[in-house]
Structure formats: C-alpha cells, structure tokens
Amino acid sequence: MENKEKQIVEIINKSEPLKRLLRVCQESSLPHDYYIGAGCIADTVWNYLSGNPLTYGISDVDVVYFDDKNTAIENEVKRLLIERLGKFPFKLDVKNEARVHLWYKQKFGFPIEPYTSLENAIDSWPTTATSLGIRREKKDFYVIYAPYQLDDLFSMVIRPNKKMITKEIYEKKAEKWQGKWDKLTIIPW
Numbered sequence: 001m002e003n004k005e006k007q008i009v010e011i012i013n014k015s016e017p018l019k020r021l022l023r024v025c026q027e028s029s030l031p032h033d034y035y036i037g038a039g040c041i042a043d044t045v046w047n048y049l050s051g052n053p054l055t056y057g058i059s060d061v062d063v064v065y066f067d068d069k070n071t072a073i074e075n076e077v078k079r080l081l082i083e084r085l086g087k088f089p090f091k092l093d094v095k096n097e098a099r100v101h102l103w104y105k106q107k108f109g110f111p112i113e114p115y116t117s118l119e120n121a122i123d124s125w126p127t128t129a130t131s132l133g134i135r136r137e138k139k140d141f142y143v144i145y146a147p148y149q150l151d152d153l154f155s156m157v158i159r160p161n162k163k164m165i166t167k168e169i170y171e172k173k174a175e176k177w178q179g180k181w182d183k184l185t186i187i188p189w
Contacts, residue, residue, distance in 0.1 A: 004150040008045065009142050012134060015044050015054040017089050021061060022136040024084045030077065033118045034065035035133025035145060040090070042130045045153055046181045057180040060091040064133065066118035068098040097121035112164060119145055124164040126173055129153040131161055159187040 012018050021036060040061040047056050063081065067073075078094035085092070097115050105111040115121040118133075125131040128148035135143050152159050158177060160170045167189045174186045 011048045026136045037133030038062045060093045063094045126165040128159045157185045
C-alpha cells in the first residue's frame with residue numbers, strides 16, 4: 001500500500017462512525033465490489049488536515065455497490081446496514097450503481113449510459129479529489145480505488161472531473177465545500 005493510501009486508512013480509522021461502517025459493510029456480505037466513497041472520505045481527510053473534528057461538515061455517507069443481476073434490493077441493503085449500524089450520525093445513501101442510469105435524467109436533467117462496473121461509476125464522479133472509494137476486506141486489509149490518484153485530495157484541491165458533471169453542478173459543489181473548508185483551492189471550470 002502506498003503512503004497516501006496508508007494515510008487514508010489511518011485517518012478513516014480515527015473516525016469511529018466510518019470505521020464502524022466499514023466493519024459492518026464487510027460483515028454484512030455486501031456484493032464484493034462495494035465501496036464507501038466520495039464526499040465522506042474527502043470530508044474526513046480535509047477535516048483531519050484542517051484540524052477540524054473528523055465528522056465536521058459530513059451530511060451523508062455514500063455506500064455504493066454494483067449488482068446488475070439483482071437491481072431490486074437496494075432498499076433492502078440500506079435497511080440491513082441501518083439495522084446493523086444502530087445509532088449512526090450520518091444519513092446513509094446506498095446506491096446500486098447498476099441502476100443510476102434509470103433515475104439520473106430526472107434528478108440531474110440529462111441521461112447517462114448505464115455503468116459497466118462500480119469503478120466505471122467512480123471514474124465519473126464530480127471531482128478528482130472525491131472520485132474515490134474504500135472498502136475493508138479483512139481486519140487490516142483495505143482496498144482503495146482512486147482513479148485520479150490522491151494528490152488533489154491531500155493537497156485540498158478541487159478539480160472538476162468533466163466526464164459527466166456539468167459546470168453548474170461543479171460550481172455549486174465547489175462553493176458549498178469552500179464554505180466549509182476555506183483552505184481548499186478551487187480550480188475553475
């Protein structure tokens with residue numbers, strides 16, 4: 001594991017809610033290709049780097065998986081995780097990325113092609129710093145997927161990933177994050 005990947009694991013393990021969620025996901029027999037990802041990981045790292053409480057500014061936690069054979073169990077997976085987590089400080093957002101194309105146009109105003117894998121979905125997330133996921137496979141073994149590396153995350157740089165996001169969505173997200181972490185560097189569209 002590379003140095004920045006080790007740092008992410010160390011930081012996430014200092015966050016009791018995320019550490020517990022990773023353990024619960026591992027023990028709950030989720031599909032093998034699941035991740036906890038996006039904003040909750042970036043927010044936690046930025047909090048650590050900024051000296052904030054690790055839970056500061058986190059509105060929800062994304063648990064994503066890919067199952068194109070059984071697309072009807074997303075709510076059941078969410079219910080199972082909520083039940084096993086008990087009291088949890090964040091909203092849990094569970095998504096089967098194999099289904100996103102079915103609702104994306106209604107939510108964001110334009111259609112997308114179906115994702116072919118979980119990694120294909122993460123590749124399209126809005127920024128290079130937040131296009132990442134982590135999962136725990138064994139007690140001390142973690143898998144991290146970060147297609148744009150981890151430099152922007154640890155440098156607190158917000159750079160648009162233009163694979164799918166619109167300028168308006170990017171600018172809205174960047175403005176929201178800048179209001180929480182004033183040390184962020186926002187790269188213009």
